[in-house]
Amino acid sequence: xxxVSQHPSRVICKSGTSVKIECRSLDFQATTMFWxxxxxxxxxxxxxxxxxxSKATYEQGVEKDKFLINHASLTLSTLTVTSAHPEDSSxxxxxxxxxxxxxxxxxxxxxxxxxx
Amino acid sequence: xxxxxxxxxxxRLQEGESSSLNCSYTxxxxxxxxxxxxxxxxxPEFLFTLYSAGEEKEKERLKATLTKKESFLHITAPKPExxxxxxxxxxxxxxxxxxxxxxxxxxVNP
Numbered sequence: 001x002x003x004v005s006q007h008p009s010r011v012i013c014k015s016g017t018s019v020k021i022e023c024r025s026l027d028f029q030a031t032t033m034f035w036x037x038x039x040x041x042x043x044x045x046x047x048x049x050x051x052x053x054s055k056a057t058y059e060q061g062v063e064k065d066k067f068l069i070n071h072a073s074l075t076l077s078t079l080t081v082t083s084a085h086p087e088d089s090s091x092x093x094x095x096x097x098x099x100x101x102x103x104x105x106x107x108x109x110x111x112x113x114x115x116x
Numbered sequence: 117x118x119x120x121x122x123x124x125x126x127x128r129l130q131e132g133e134s135s136s137l138n139c140s141y142t143x144x145x146x147x148x149x150x151x152x153x154x155x156x157x158x159x160p161e162f163l164f165t166l167y168s169a170g171e172e173k174e175k176e177r178l179k180a181t182l183t184k185k186e187s188f189l190h191i192t193a194p195k196p197e198x199x200x201x202x203x204x205x206x207x208x209x210x211x212x213x214x215x216x217x218x219x220x221x222x223x224v225n226p
Contacts, residue, residue, distance in 0.1 A: 004159075006159070046215075
């Protein structure tokens with residue numbers, strides 16, 4: 001299966017600052033990557049679909065100006081949480097799909113964001 | 117809108133005590149039902165994909181089955197290392213979006 005690297009694994013930032021999370025597809029070129037958020041004891045919720053070379057598609061209720069997604073290459077997508085607030089504290093996970101999902105979806109190891 | 121409901125929310129077993137986890141779903145045009153294992157503080161780890169009713173897949177002590185309305189993850193003679201949260205997700209329609217359930221937290225005591 002695909003190998004996905006996510007960095008950092010955990011980050012603590014002050015309220016009002018911005019944080020960037022990287023997601024790399026290490027062994028194949030991913031035209032599409034996905035960003036999820038997971039609150040404690042809750043399911044993974046899709047935030048946005050990241051498309052290489054074009055704008056990301058955001059799910060309903062997700063603020064695109066707050067969660068900036070850049071997919072500048074076939075191996076890297078970044079999620080930037082801008083002007084972070086304590087309620088943005090969560091577990092953020094990226095995912096890639098191979099052959100449109102036919103060969104499954106592989107997830108990164110996740111990033112624990114804590115905003116203080 | 118696709119929906120996934122997993123039960124029970126939590127399950128505690130003794131080592132060697134077999135059981136099943138349930139995943140009920142509603143989806144418009146199932147294009148895959150996925151089972152993942154998630155350890156604390158980690159991303160989901162892929163276990164199985166099922167595509168059509170009647171399909172079954174096995175891996176070590178795990179066996180996944182699928183009907184038109186639900187999927188079961190059977191765990192045979194579990195070991196403590198099987199302790200984790202097991203997630204079920206569906207993909208429907210023509211997009212790539214996965215809809216996840218809340219998961220079942222499995223604890224296997226030695």
